[in-house]
Amino acid sequence: MKLMLRYALGIILLGLLLVGSWSYFSYQQFIAEPVAIQHPMTFKLAKGDSGYRVINNLVKQNIISQPRWAKLYLQISKKNGLKAGTYQLQSGMTFPQLIELFIDGKEIQHQLTFIEGWNIHQLRQFVSQQPTLTKVTTDWTDEQLLEAIGATESHLEGLFFPDTYHFPEGYRDIDLYQRAYQRLTQTLAEEWQQREAELPYENAYEALIMASIVEKETGRAEERATIAGVFVRRMQKRMRLQTDPTVIYGIGADFDGDIKRVHLRTDTPYNTYTRHGLPPTPIAIVGRESIHAALHPAPGKVLYFVSRGDGSHHFSETLQEHNAAVRKYQLKQK
Template identity: 50%
Template sequence: MSAALVAGAFWIDYRDYLSSPLSLPDDAPLTFEIKAGSSLKRVVDNLAEQAVIEKPRYILLNARLTGKGTQIHTGEYRLEPGMTVQDFLDLLYQGKVIQYSLTLVEGWNFKQMMTAIHTTAQLEQKTLGLSDAAIMQAIGHGDEHPEGRFMPDTYRFTRGMNDVAILKRAYNAMAGYLEEQWPQRAVGLPYETPYEALIMASIVEKETGVPEERDTIAGVFINRLEKRMRLQTDPTVIYGMGEDYDGNIRRRDLRTDTPYNTYTRGGLPPTPIAMPGREAIHAALHPDETAYLYFVSRGDGSHHFSSTLEEHNQAVIKYQLKGRKRSFSSYNNDEDENQ
């Protein structure tokens, strides 16, 4: 057989092999990882040992012919039944690594957020065991309180990324959104800084069970601030109670002073109490112009809003006391009470 015929046969076999299916064990998906510093040859040899690749020399030949052998990306890859050898090569050359996701939920506090991060197995944990201050130092903001500083969202990442990188992305997303939205705020709001708006947004986030009410709830709190009424919102009291909160809030809790007790202290609390989402931030910066000063839960997630204490008292009797008229703080004409 002439050299030309041999070469032709080899080339046909090479092309046929590229279009042939991979040999996946049990015809099931197979996951493998390319670590930093790994060569294509090492990857191919490992897969050949598992009988996934039958002709590794053809893989290496393709890498030389295309010049892409040095461009493979580190990360985790998944091979699916039915994939061809060429599909495998495209996966490597294009860096189509497995993407994982971590969702940070609106209304979570910093502790809840860090628990979610530290229990995400695919993340490298660099902040595990660190104090809140040390975590903020690790992301370059050691002089800031962590609460509310991170944007709730779903973050995509690859195996081996560390938690500090995720925290930086979430921090920058929140800082960027505030910077973008602050100049567009409504005129005359009682905030001196974007941080004060962030604090308000966190309260709105925790008080809102029905998304359509965010702007109205923000409007109520703005009205109370402007009239120098205390905000008197239970979520701030709960936050101030910390580990003492057992799922119930009692009258004595409302009377126990902490920096976050908006029943005993005027104005905004010193920091946010949770992670507000974009909608809550927008509500804090664009509240409804309303006469409402009070609201009470209807028990279904929505609220009844009132402009006067008398109307509010009647709503409390209807929705909270099941129609039974009895003594309670705002009913006793304490006009700085918000049930």
């Protein structure tokens, strides 16, 4: 009898050992093998989702098939603090890697780019058309947006820094505007502190206005400082800036792409042919390079420039030389 009992106990212990070994190796296999993802896919965690609820959702989407091992892993590892968001799951990821991804909060990052030279109407239209943003400002006035971003300026034009911005799904457009405004104010402040001496600007905002003119006048990096030098010297000599981009900005939506003499003679706050000094606001968003050029204009005697028609400009020190360049590069083209 005792022998039979010992034999039965041995069988039971062996069975338990086998089950335990099988369970151990099954668990180790589960956490080591990639989950069932063949191609990159998105996975959403709602606010308040527990680890167990996430596991159930993974099972429903056929990403894992062993919820008990997944729950055991959470118990043993004491992993918690999963963050709500939208994540991109990649093929080859293991369950522990998924959990680390959710804990780190490394959501899918969308991106969009603000382009140098855009005016505020182009910028706001672009933002309003982005499907990855949550829109709260689409119907706001410029004044409402100014107040929301905490701007001290009275006009939105030129207040947002052109750059590529990354953000998670559902990001609010107002938060994007806030970031771009902060980038602009920080960049402008840094450049203003390093400015050349004896510039004709009363404050950093006037330098920003000049930078926007430089931005619109040339797309060539090597010309920015030279063009800034032209306009700075004109201001110092009490000459009018006479720059077409400000005139075009003053015309607004009515501009048809062809600037005429009547436009140059029609007075607006932005017509630098009829008024001295800088226009009242920037005319576009500007990058750091144009701000730097406005605050570090190239020295020299150049007072005029004209487009060669290939994106570059011919620079002249005298009006006589300038008129000859106009005849060469502009009148012959017509």
